[in-house]
Amino acid sequence: MARRHSAQKGIIGEVLARLDHPTAAEVYEEVRKNFPQISLGTVYRNLSLMAENGELLRLYFPEAPDRFDPNAYEHYHAVCLRCGRIFDTDRTVPGELIGKIDQAVEACTGVRVESRVMIFSGVCKACQSGGRTQENL
């Protein structure tokens, strides 16, 4: 059965694909350019609903607002400490590696792992070689 989307949901989904792991506020600012009457609450509500539906991922960063990812398949994220950009892992990082970690965690905590939140931080390739910063992307 085809999933029925509200008008704004469609717009939000489309904007999400154009921006790079935006926050709700960033989605709001972008959507507002073409639909000035939209409200931040509507953006939050639709993003939250779509995340619950498994249509997108909600990402939890320490000391920062949540971000949203239109790619709902299981993958993880690495953030560059210099330029702030966020990079997706591909499907190779889950798979057996995640299974091994889950096993190790279960072995020493007793918790049968069902899901995980993981954020990696470091320095991206461009910043390693070019000395880039948040300012000179």
Place this chain on the structure above:
Amino acid sequence: MARRHSAQKGIIGEVLARLDHPTAAEVYEEVRKNFPQISLGTVYRNLSLMAENGELLRLYFPEAPDRFDPNAYEHYHAVCLRCGRIFDTDRTVPGELIGKIDQAVEACTGVRVESRVMIFSGVCKACQSGGRTQENL
């Protein structure tokens, strides 16, 4: 050189060791029993300072207030979805397993990983066998 602690810092550290991964508010309530004049701001300030000093860990849970762990060595956490308890991994989970994940992440994102935030969720042993809930710990 011996690290000089303020009075409250000592009290906070001591309370932290007795409670199980408490939030700042929980530390505050506990400390208040013996030092009723302490303020929540002081608790936050000291916990934050101690975390910056590497004397304790600040833990970031999705959709929940931060928690604090007096064990500052590198380890990770698993939370039980039924009873809410938080379990520590021991030192075996870092080590080579973390190194492998870091490598895999670097391979597909280009980010040289320096640190990570990881929270595992699932069902703990007691809840698996006893059908325990948050209510009947």
Place this chain on the structure above:
DNA sequence: TTAAATAATAGTAATGATTACTATTATTAA
């Protein structure tokens, strides 16, 4: 089709965690 039922919205208020600020008190050092 059109009136009743349902869903979504804009706008705003409320909440919760955390930090910032300020005047005061305690601690250290010369």
Place this chain on the structure above:
DNA sequence: TTAATAATAGTAATCATTACTATTATTTAA
């Protein structure tokens, strides 16, 4: 034993997010 420094209590401010409400849009079914 005073001057400089640090820490504190108490409160205000901030930021992300959710809740609420009156209104508007959409669907349904007679």
